[in-house]
């Protein structure tokens with residue numbers, strides 16, 4: 001369901017709403033089904049949950065410093081939208097759809113070529129760490145600015161997932177903002193959807209009520225980062 005941006009807590013998320021899609025509001029739980037508290041997240045650690053579909057991975061990060069705010073971004077076809085910034089008490093928590101805007105590389109249960117590279121690590125994709133890196137063809141994205149494309153062949157940002165932190169410190173996902181690539185993803189990875197989720201139709205099921213948040217090291221067997 002596409003929602004007019006003016007309806008979302010009076011905040012402007014997109015100029016005309018077409019790059020903002022509201023989905024079911026779901027709570028992030030740990031592997032034992034317990035609610036994750038925002039204050040329990042480890043800094044600069046790659047966490048993954050699937051949202052808004054059972055097969056679409058999202059990377060969640062608690063960064064070591066606050067993000068920028070109200071960042072104006074543009075999709076490859078020129079559509080502008082505004083990313084409001086990180087959430088949590090210090091504005092450091094962000095979530096991005098982990099499907100590369102270049103050729104759709106993404107974390108799977110087998111391997112991951114797309115993840116955040118910590119600040120103290122080096123990457124061939126960019127002059128410094130502290131960025132989201134896709135090691136398929138070496139693209140880098142700015143996690144502090146709505147995952148804007150910084151370098152490499154990717155020509156648009158990664159889409160972001162709108163998070164809300166409730167008063168009790170629980171974390172909820174409620175919408176996707178930006179060029180999300182879901183359509184291309186479902187088309188391109190039919191065999192993979194069958195292998196991991198039992199088929200395309202099952203992989204396209206929407207997440208309901210809650211999503212499990214795991215460290216990337218538990219979500220996937222092999223992390224590939226250049």
Ligand code: FES
Nearest residue numbers: 100102103134137
């Ligand atoms: S698929 Fe990510 S850079 Fe090519």
